[in-house]
Amino acid sequence: MTADDFLTVTDLHAGYGEARVLHGVNLSVGRGEICAILGPNGAGKTTLLRALSGMVRVRGAVRLDGADLTRRPPDAVARRGVAHVPEGRGTFMPLTVEENLRLGAFVRRGRGEVEADLERIYGYFPVLRERLRQPAGSLSGGEQQMLAIGRALMLRPRLLLLDEPSLGLAPMVTRELFRIVQTINEQERTTVVVVEQNAHLALDVAGRAHVLETGRIVLSGSAEQIRADEQVAQSYLGYRV
Amino acid sequence: MSGPTEVTDKPAPAAAPARGGVLARVTGAGWRRPAVAVLLVLACYAPFQLVPFRVFQLTMVLVYAVALLGLNLLVGHAGQISLGHGAFMAVGAYGAAIMLDRWDVPHLVTLPVAAGLAFVLGLGLGLPAVRLRGLYLALVTLAIAIFLVPLLKRFESVTGGSMGLTLPKPAPPAWTGLAEDQWLYFLALAVTVAAFLLAHGLLRSRVGRALHAVRDNETAAEVMGVRLPFYKRLAFAWSAMFAGAAGCVYTWVIGFVSPDSFAVTLSITLLAGLVVGGLGSFAGPLLGGLFVMFVPSISQDINDAAPGVIFGLLIIVVMYVAPTGLAGLAGRLARSTKRILRKE
Numbered sequence: 001m002t003a004d005d006f007l008t009v010t011d012l013h014a015g016y017g018e019a020r021v022l023h024g025v026n027l028s029v030g031r032g033e034i035c036a037i038l039g040p041n042g043a044g045k046t047t048l049l050r051a052l053s054g055m056v057r058v059r060g061a062v063r064l065d066g067a068d069l070t071r072r073p074p075d076a077v078a079r080r081g082v083a084h085v086p087e088g089r090g091t092f093m094p095l096t097v098e099e100n101l102r103l104g105a106f107v108r109r110g111r112g113e114v115e116a117d118l119e120r121i122y123g124y125f126p127v128l129r130e131r132l133r134q135p136a137g138s139l140s141g142g143e144q145q146m147l148a149i150g151r152a153l154m155l156r157p158r159l160l161l162l163d164e165p166s167l168g169l170a171p172m173v174t175r176e177l178f179r180i181v182q183t184i185n186e187q188e189r190t191t192v193v194v195v196e197q198n199a200h201l202a203l204d205v206a207g208r209a210h211v212l213e214t215g216r217i218v219l220s221g222s223a224e225q226i227r228a229d230e231q232v233a234q235s236y237l238g239y240r241v
Numbered sequence: 242m243s244g245p246t247e248v249t250d251k252p253a254p255a256a257a258p259a260r261g262g263v264l265a266r267v268t269g270a271g272w273r274r275p276a277v278a279v280l281l282v283l284a285c286y287a288p289f290q291l292v293p294f295r296v297f298q299l300t301m302v303l304v305y306a307v308a309l310l311g312l313n314l315l316v317g318h319a320g321q322i323s324l325g326h327g328a329f330m331a332v333g334a335y336g337a338a339i340m341l342d343r344w345d346v347p348h349l350v351t352l353p354v355a356a357g358l359a360f361v362l363g364l365g366l367g368l369p370a371v372r373l374r375g376l377y378l379a380l381v382t383l384a385i386a387i388f389l390v391p392l393l394k395r396f397e398s399v400t401g402g403s404m405g406l407t408l409p410k411p412a413p414p415a416w417t418g419l420a421e422d423q424w425l426y427f428l429a430l431a432v433t434v435a436a437f438l439l440a441h442g443l444l445r446s447r448v449g450r451a452l453h454a455v456r457d458n459e460t461a462a463e464v465m466g467v468r469l470p471f472y473k474r475l476a477f478a479w480s481a482m483f484a485g486a487a488g489c490v491y492t493w494v495i496g497f498v499s500p501d502s503f504a505v506t507l508s509i510t511l512l513a514g515l516v517v518g519g520l521g522s523f524a525g526p527l528l529g530g531l532f533v534m535f536v537p538s539i540s541q542d543i544n545d546a547a548p549g550v551i552f553g554l555l556i557i558v559v560m561y562v563a564p565t566g567l568a569g570l571a572g573r574l575a576r577s578t579k580r581i582l583r584k585e
């Protein structure tokens with residue numbers, strides 16, 4: 001653990017009622033870093049993100065920039081600058097694109113800033129500007145994912161949690177999306193934790209990566225180290241080193 | 242600097258399946274204002290052209306519309322369900338009745354008190370409700386409605402028991418030159434307009450945006466910092482408040498309250514009326530008010546057992562033909578008319 005750890009997770013346990021999913025996760029993410037979480041289906045990746053943003057009961061500790069976030073309700077976590085793009089995008093289907101984006105700034109005050117941020121988001125995703133008054137449910141899958149990320153950025157997050165942004169998207173679109181995430185990370189110094197099935201892409205943009213299996217971190221390292229790991233290569237990258 | 246990059250993706254499908262709320266909003270942009278103005282003029286003109294009984298019926302349509310505004314907030318905008326909305330109407334009606342009966346409180350004072358009482362009860366009953374969803378929530382709210390009638394009958398000394406309470410109606414001031422039915426009508430109209438303005442102000446505010454978020458995706462709303470329990474409870478309280486106000490005006494208009502006027506069927510009729518009128522739409526509560534007022538009484542004329550049958554059939558037909566209710570249907574017609582006109 002270094003002095004510049006932005007997010008630290010210590011011995012985190014979480015689950016749903018009787019079903020225990022996370023069994024003592026330890027993790028630290030540096031300030032301004034992109035961190036990838038890899039792992040098979042059902043490993044608890046989504047649950048980990050939900051635990052970070054206060055949506056499931058946890059035991060253990062979550063600290064963000066020195067502040068204790070453990071067992072805080074989701075709105076308190078959001079107020080602390082954690083934006084979560086949930087699995088499946090969480091589009092407000094009948095609302096317009098613009099209304100979706102504005103809801104992203106729900107916990108923020110200050111109208112002028114919100115207007116400026118809308119412009120910033122259109123800068124990243126020009127297609128959203130063209131679709132402003134359209135019901136978000138009429139967007140394509142890729143556009144909805146852009147909307148979900150744009151909406152999360154409206155919070156001006158210090159920490160951005162992305163749950164499988166590639167789900168259901170064409171490889172081309174996914175690649176572009178990751179490039180934008182990288183741009184956001186560079187330009188706004190937003191720390192990113194991304195859960196991803198597409199390990200190739202995730203490892204391309206991430207500095208560090210962790211492998212989660214049945215509720216435990218079984219491997220951590222730099223993206224290069226993880227990529228070079230034989231076990232990972234077989235399970236997640238589809239080739240032998 | 243790499244700069245923002247544009248992501249190309251396949252174009253979106255042209256039309257989106259949307260709820261009544263969106264349909265009404267999309268179509269309402271241009272013609273809603275003039276339509277409301279015309280409607281208001283007609284509404285002020287009508288009581289001078291109709292016989293007292295018709296004026297009374299229109300007054301009741303307004304009373305139900307106010308109650309449905311509340312139910313629309315809860316069901317159409319916040320995505321919750323209530324089979325007990327009639328109970329909050331009863332709270333307002335009995336609240337006003339008891340104030341009039343016991344303490345001779347002026348009529349106008351009973352309105353804010355009755356509404357406030359219902360609001361507070363809504364907050365209280367909203368507490369267990371926020372933990373429940375769907376069928377469970379439907380059952381709990383239904384239980385409230387079922388529980389109410391025997392409760393009202395039980396405390397006879399205050400509520401008048403099954404006999405109910407008879408009360409003075411507000412008298413028209415001499416300067417208006419209005420007959421009693423006309424005066425009651427205008428009182429109800431004023432409350433309706435105020436209620437519409439309030440509901441719309443609410444929906445355009447931060448609270449309204451939060452309610453829509455809760456309705457459309459609880460998980461996403463939550464991670465965006467919308468406190469689910471708080472806003473669900475608030476939706477219950479607001480919706481109860483409108484029902485309470487409607488109940489109070491009901492007491493003014495009828496001059497009589499009895500437990501059987503607020504039986505479970507009223508709650509179910511209200512929900513059916515709203516669904517038929519158009520959930521989450523602007524005109525839904527008004528159209529629903531017409532439904533609640535006229536459908537049961539017209540079908541009663543056919544046969545004693547007819548109301549249930551006709552209700553069921555109407556709901557099924559509306560759901561098939563116009564899943565966004567009559568308001569959505571009207572919006573669709575308006576838009577296709579506009580399209581045809583533009584082509585010429």
Ligand SMILES: Nc1ncnc2c1ncn2[C@@H]1O[C@H](COP(=O)(O)OP(=O)(O)OP(=O)(O)O)[C@@H](O)[C@H]1O
Nearest residue numbers: 016019021039040041042043044045046047048087
């Ligand atoms: N709401 C829930 N209630 C009960 N159990 C749940 C719930 N959500 C997830 N689980 C269980 O928790 C375990 C981990 O689920 P989770 O969604 O965190 O996995 P994941 O790593 O995100 O998987 P995937 O890659 O398929 O998204 C699974 O066994 C799942 O069945």
Ligand SMILES: [Mg+2]
Nearest residue numbers: 045046047087
């Ligand atoms: Mg998952």
